[in-house]
Amino acid sequence: MNLHGSPFEDGIETYLPRGVDHLGFIEAKLRDLRGFATLAHELIQNADDAKTNAKVISFDVCDDAFIVDNDGKFSDCGEMEERICPWKNDPTIAHACDFHRFRTVASRDKREEEGTTGAFGIGFIAVYQITDHPEVISGGRHWILYDENPENKRIHVCKGCNRCQRSELPG
Structure with a gap:
């Protein structure tokens, strides 16, 4: 707005970017998601929201990892290179696949999908109290998060390793 009232008086519109400090946002939300009970609750809720509705979930605390395993599977539109999930524009689905979410x-x-518990898309942030680089393995995909990187390099897509090639993994 200029000093005399209307922001459009001179006929020229000016816009500036406004963003969110990604790591600052995660840090702020993590303050609300502290404790192992909260972590377990959020991970159980995520497993419950999986399309196949996970029936079994296990927590394995190892010397070098905390492994959460379940028999659920992320829904996958198959179009990960697209920024917007094509399912959002499909009236028969009308929401993003789990990988795009x-x-x-x-x-x-x-919150747009019936039968899911999560509503805000922040529960997974609880894992940052135990790791800086969480990993997701589901449906043949293995993603490793590097949230300190620029936005276009925060998810490392593993091309194949011992962990993501285990035959007992879901999907």
């Missing part, structure tokens, strides 16, 4: 922190997309 995961790519956008706080997407709130689950």
Whole structure:
């Protein structure tokens, strides 16, 4: 707005970017998601929201890892190179697949899908109290998060390793 009132008086519109400090947002939300009970609750809720509705979930605390395993599977549109999930524009589905949801922190997309518990897209942030680089393995995909990187390099897509090639993994 100029000093005399209307922001459009001179006929020229000016816009500036406004963003969110990604790590600052995660840090602020993590303050609300502290404790192992909260962590377990959020991970159980995520497993419950999986398309196949996970029936079994296990927590394995190892010397070098905390492994959460379940028999659920992320829904996958198969178009990960697209920024917007094509399912959102499909009237028979009308929401993003789980992998696209995961790519956008706080997407709130689950609230559009019937039968899901999560609503805001922030529960997974609870894992940052135990690791800086969480990994997701589901449906033949293995993603490793590097949130300190620029936005276009925060998810490392593993091309194949011992962990993501285990035959007992879901999907």
